[in-house]
Amino acid sequence: MRFIRKILLPFSLLYWIVTALRNFFYNTGVFKSAEFKTPVIAIGNLSTGGTGKSPQTEYLIRLLKDKFRIATLSRGYKRKSEGYILADTNANSDLLGDEPYQFYSKFPEINVAVDANRTNGITQLLSLEPKPEVIILDDAYQHRKVKAGFYVLLTAYGDIYADDYLLPAGNLRESRSGAKRADLIIVTKCPPDLSAAKQQEIIKKLRPLPNQKVYFTAIAYDVVVYNGVSSLNTTEVMAMEKVLVAGIAKPQPFFNHLKNDSDDCLTYADHHDFSDKDVKDILAVAKNKIVVTTEKDYVRLKDKMPTDKLFYLPIKTSFLDRGKEFDKAVLDFIAGYR
Incomplete structure (x- = not known):
């Protein structure tokens, strides 16, 4: 090196x-x-x-x-849209990017916007009524x-x-x-x-x-992992056989926190756009086991996998x-x- x-x-x-x-x-x-x-x-x-x-x-x-009244503005890295977009009920990770969509999903009461041109994005946000x-x-x-x-x-x-x-x-x-x-x-x-x-x-x-x-x-790390309809105690999850999936810059702490010797750990590039093939591969490895992923990856995977199969572990600073x-x-x- x-x-x-x-x-x-x-x-x-x-x-x-x-x-x-x-x-x-x-x-x-x-x-x-x-x-x-x-x-x-x-x-x-x-x-x-x-x-x-x-x-x-x-x-x-x-x-x-x-x-x-607050607003967040991101460039929306790897989103499949262009220009200024203000999140609404039609938002998803393709439209906003994974991190802004995560913000909107968790804090729908605030304004979440994306724009690579931050000057324009701020100007657009300040034109809202009431403004941030x-x-x-x-x-x-x-x-x-x-x-x-x-x-x-x-x-x-x-x-x-x-x-x-x-x-x-x-x-x-x-x-x-x-x-x-x-x-x-x-x-x-x-x-x-x-x-x-x-x-x-x-x-x-x-x-x-x-x-x-x-x-x-x-x-x-949260003491509970979640999906759209249920939750599991993190201590219980640590002992279970499972598949851990991460598409973040430095996934090892996430793996270390949850894994046991029987777990499979699947690593993808940061901000990875999970394809249908990726999902099939994950499910093939998982079989009858649950899949636990990061919160950022969850917003990209949740509409592509069975709800009862996929969980995420929230984190805080x-x-x-x-x-x-x-x-x-x-x-x-x-x-x-x-």
């Missing part, structure tokens, strides 16, 4: 030149960014994926939805055509951006200096018992600016400590607009 990285480093240098020039032009005002009078919160990362953006977006939705009071941009850290008022940067434990390289030698979309744009940095997917000493070691590596706070979160401090920082930002 190190040898391959060394071979690719010259190409990473070219990538750095392009992204550095782009950021320089935005930073100096040569390229213009749209700003809005409504609070806009951008969630993203420096790497290519697998940092837990969806759970963090859902955390903010839960924090804000009972206090403000807060807009959350999902996976928009590098989308500099919009200048958000508040940036939340995510980096995964065990794969922090300080230890990574630019594409293609590594997984970074832009150089580590891009972290300077963040208001808050969250190290995600941490062990729940991560010590204070280890946290400080990671903070030292990240080298945050004086104004940047660093927080640590873990993935909290859980702060190891200082969660209230994070909440206050977000709420204080919003209050500054009122």
